[in-house]
Amino acid sequence: MKSPLLPYLCLAVVIVLSALAGKARAQEDPGKAKLGQLQVTVYFATDGDPQVAGERAEEVADSIRERLQKESRLNFLHYRTLGADKQPIFRSYENWAQPLKPSDEILVRFEARSQPSGDTVSLDVELWVSKKKILKTDARLQDGRPLFVLGPEWRGGRLIISVALAP
Amino acid sequence: MNTNPDETRLALWLEDELVGMELAEMDAWAADKPDQLAAREELRGYCAIMVKNIPASIEPPYPDFFLTRVNQGIRDLQIAEEKAAAPVVAPARAFWRSWLMPAAAFAGMVFAFGIGKQSREPAGNLTAVPSQAPVVYTPEDGVDGEWFASSNAGATVIVLEGVSAIPDSTDFSETVYVPTARESDRTADSGLRDSNLGKQ
Numbered sequence: 001m002k003s004p005l006l007p008y009l010c011l012a013v014v015i016v017l018s019a020l021a022g023k024a025r026a027q028e029d030p031g032k033a034k035l036g037q038l039q040v041t042v043y044f045a046t047d048g049d050p051q052v053a054g055e056r057a058e059e060v061a062d063s064i065r066e067r068l069q070k071e072s073r074l075n076f077l078h079y080r081t082l083g084a085d086k087q088p089i090f091r092s093y094e095n096w097a098q099p100l101k102p103s104d105e106i107l108v109r110f111e112a113r114s115q116p117s118g119d120t121v122s123l124d125v126e127l128w129v130s131k132k133k134i135l136k137t138d139a140r141l142q143d144g145r146p147l148f149v150l151g152p153e154w155r156g157g158r159l160i161i162s163v164a165l166a167p
Numbered sequence: 168m169n170t171n172p173d174e175t176r177l178a179l180w181l182e183d184e185l186v187g188m189e190l191a192e193m194d195a196w197a198a199d200k201p202d203q204l205a206a207r208e209e210l211r212g213y214c215a216i217m218v219k220n221i222p223a224s225i226e227p228p229y230p231d232f233f234l235t236r237v238n239q240g241i242r243d244l245q246i247a248e249e250k251a252a253a254p255v256v257a258p259a260r261a262f263w264r265s266w267l268m269p270a271a272a273f274a275g276m277v278f279a280f281g282i283g284k285q286s287r288e289p290a291g292n293l294t295a296v297p298s299q300a301p302v303v304y305t306p307e308d309g310v311d312g313e314w315f316a317s318s319n320a321g322a323t324v325i326v327l328e329g330v331s332a333i334p335d336s337t338d339f340s341e342t343v344y345v346p347t348a349r350e351s352d353r354t355a356d357s358g359l360r361d362s363n364l365g366k367q
Binding site for chain 1: 301302303304305306307310312314317319320321322323324325326327330331332333335337338339340
């Protein structure tokens with residue numbers, strides 16, 4: 001005698017098998033392999049009063065301040081850290097860093113251009129300011145050698161966006 | 168009824184040698200044949216040129232069957248041109264060429280190898296790939312980007328000019344957020360989900 005529940009049972013088995021197969025495919029997606037991590041930091045640089053950045057803006061480490069002040073185009077009296085974000089670099093997919101979250105005033109989109117070679121990673125990098133794409137470049141990032149972008153003005157100073165490989 | 172003239176009669180007509188009824192018949196026959204009329208006019212032109220350039224005291228050579236001889240001359244000329252266009256058969260190689268040419272080629276190779284060995288090594292490493300400046304694209308009007316490698320800062324620097332200032336009313340003090348290590352180590356899925364932020 002044929003059970004009336006048999007069609008429903010078969011349907012449930014098919015759904016479970018499909019879900020398991022989809023999960024297995026997602027886990028095996030080589031495009032999601034991590035090539036490294038990207039650290040995006042936004043600094044506020046000013047020759048005026050750094051307190052305008054707010055009380056929560058921390059003073060940068062001495063090593064960062066000295067490094068920035070060595071370059072004349074990035075030389076300011078004061079630097080503050082406004083935010084940072086660290087995101088993985090995927091093999092095939094793009095990713096976004098949102099260093100001032102939850103604000104989306106500054107966004108960095110990045111995507112691997114090739115396999116990492118030694119300590120160097122080639123990336124397509126885009127800088128979005130106020131929801132507009134301001135800059136697109138192909139960056140070759142090395143360990144300890146970041147990309148500094150002298151960006152928009154804010155409260156009498158400039159924002160410096162640092163894009164660097166994270167350990 | 169075949170009204171076409173034979174070849175001899177046509178040749179005589181072309182050379183203006185016909186008279187009387189034969190001439191009238193050929194004229195009637197050629198009245199609707201412009202190619203034959205043109206051929207006769209062309210031949211008359213040749214005759215006029217010859218009369219003009221050759222004194223009357225000198226009898227033209229081969230006065231009989233003039234057109235036939237002209238055609239024969241044309242055929243002879245065509246045969247001569249075909250012979251000239253035929254590939255020239257290379258003459259048999261001289262004995263000395265069979266060994267002198269390979270020997271000369273070998274001597275040239277040895278000479279070039281010696282010159283190459285004696286030349287100095289290049290000062291630079293030819294396999295070194297020079298560093299290339301990245302592409303800096305600023306899609307917004309009025310925005311310029313300048314790239315340079317800063318040895319002082321140990322970094323690559325891009326200076327943007329012309330970017331609209333962020334309004335001072337934007338208060339990052341409320342949004343300053345430095346994620347912890349655990350929060351920043353997100354999965355690929357959440358990263359891709361966040362990638363929708365800011366896409367326009």
